[in-house]
Amino acid sequence: MKRISLVISDVDGTLVTPDKRLTDATVRAVRLLQESGIQFTVNSSRPPMGVRMLIEPLSLRLPIGTFNGGAIVGPDLTVIEQHLVPESAARCGVDLLNAFGADVWVFTTDRWLLRNAGGEIVPREMRAIQAEPVVVSDFDPYLARAAKIVGASMDFARLTECETVVRDTLNGTATVVRSQRYYLDITSPHTDKGTVVDHLSNRLAVPIDAIATLGDMENDLPMFRNVGLSIAMGNASAQVKQQANFVTTSNAEEGFARAIEYVLGRTKTEKIA
Numbered sequence: 001m002k003r004i005s006l007v008i009s010d011v012d013g014t015l016v017t018p019d020k021r022l023t024d025a026t027v028r029a030v031r032l033l034q035e036s037g038i039q040f041t042v043n044s045s046r047p048p049m050g051v052r053m054l055i056e057p058l059s060l061r062l063p064i065g066t067f068n069g070g071a072i073v074g075p076d077l078t079v080i081e082q083h084l085v086p087e088s089a090a091r092c093g094v095d096l097l098n099a100f101g102a103d104v105w106v107f108t109t110d111r112w113l114l115r116n117a118g119g120e121i122v123p124r125e126m127r128a129i130q131a132e133p134v135v136v137s138d139f140d141p142y143l144a145r146a147a148k149i150v151g152a153s154m155d156f157a158r159l160t161e162c163e164t165v166v167r168d169t170l171n172g173t174a175t176v177v178r179s180q181r182y183y184l185d186i187t188s189p190h191t192d193k194g195t196v197v198d199h200l201s202n203r204l205a206v207p208i209d210a211i212a213t214l215g216d217m218e219n220d221l222p223m224f225r226n227v228g229l230s231i232a233m234g235n236a237s238a239q240v241k242q243q244a245n246f247v248t249t250s251n252a253e254e255g256f257a258r259a260i261e262y263v264l265g266r267t268k269t270e271k272i273a
Contacts, residue, residue, distance in 0.1 A: 050129030194222030
């Protein structure tokens with residue numbers, strides 16, 4: 001394996017625990033990377049406001065991917081690059097998510113908008129991104145500035161049906177992907193988490209094959225393309241695990257820290273788990 005110079009990690013399901021915490025082992029692992037001369041950043045489906053709490057404990061100094069690659073921000077959350085959902089695709093997406101009974105959220109660069117403050121997944125998102133939603137009666141005034149639209153539902157089978165219909169209907173005019181089993185994301189077309197990997201490779205002059213990436217969901221698969229080392233979490237789906245070079249333990253079992261041990265050459269086995 002070529003020496004890794006840069007590690008890029010997903011956040012939810014990967015870097016943080018199921019209850020959205022950074023463990024001491026995770027913080028130590030990132031510090032060890034940095035002390036070893038290996039750069040580190042994150043690449044998330046979260047909005048920029050949702051990565052703020054990671055910056056200080058992890059000493060993040062590089063650009064950060066947000067909105068599944070729809071926006072890249074600096075460690076001060078200043079927008080470096082942004083791609084919005086086309087307004088027509090945003091309107092269509094909202095209508096389809098409503099038709100399938102999903103709770104609909106609209107994210108702009110700096111706001112989380114919803115119509116139903118009592119949605120069952122709202123408290124989970126508030127805990128994750130440490131931000132309050134703004135309740136609106138109508139999404140229309142905001143759809144020209146939508147960076148991400150989310151359909152939230154605990155009916156996973158119904159959300160899977162919705163995913164197929166939304167993807168087929170939008171037909172490439174937006175990116176449609178699951179970021180969690182309970183979230184269906186609609187983001188800008190022709191951008192994904194791989195866009196962030198390419199941006200960082202060019203910006204930092206780090207060859208793609210000197211980059212390691214970690215993830216757990218389908219939206220993380222574009223990060224696995226062409227990199228020197230791709231690592232799937234133990235809680236990842238079978239599809240994600242099959243497309244990774246290595247599999248670590250779950251995010252409830254210090255899987256991130258164990259993966260970093262491997263990157264640093266401290267684990268000798270071919271498979272971490």
